[in-house]
Amino acid sequence: MDSKEKTIELIxxxxxxxxxxxxxxxxxxxxxxxxxxxxxxxxxxxxxQSCPMSAMTFRAGLEESIRKAVPYINKVVSSNVPELA
Incomplete structure (x- = not known):
């Protein structure tokens, strides 16, 4: 398993x-x-996708969980919610 595959697994x-x-x-x-x-x-x-709390869920839930597991990630963005891109 290469490092990218390992990183994806951690994410x-x-x-x-x-x-x-x-x-x-x-x-x-x-x-x-x-x-x-x-x-x-x-x-x-x-x-x-359309929840008014999606930005908070994204930043405080998803992004924070990913950053704890994989601290060397540069950025976490949304591919389908423009304000989170």
Whole structure:
């Protein structure tokens, strides 16, 4: 397993810790891409796409979980919610 695959595995594990909360509200998140310059692109799904709390969930939940698991990530962005890009 190369380092990018390992990083993706760590990101997925971090997302799994937050998913139950997203599922409880009818939403989910998908890892779209890990770029070569260590930018994580996520796609909010279901009710998370249009939820007024999505920015807080994204930054305080998803991004924080990823940064704890993978501190060397440069940025976490949304591929489908413009204000989180």
């Amino acid at each position: 997925e594990q971090a997302l799994e810790t937050v998913r139950p909360y997203l599922h409880a509200d009818g939403g989910d998140v998908k890892l779209v891409e890990l770029t070569d310059d260590l930018v994580v692109k996520l796609e909010l799904q279901g009710s998370c």
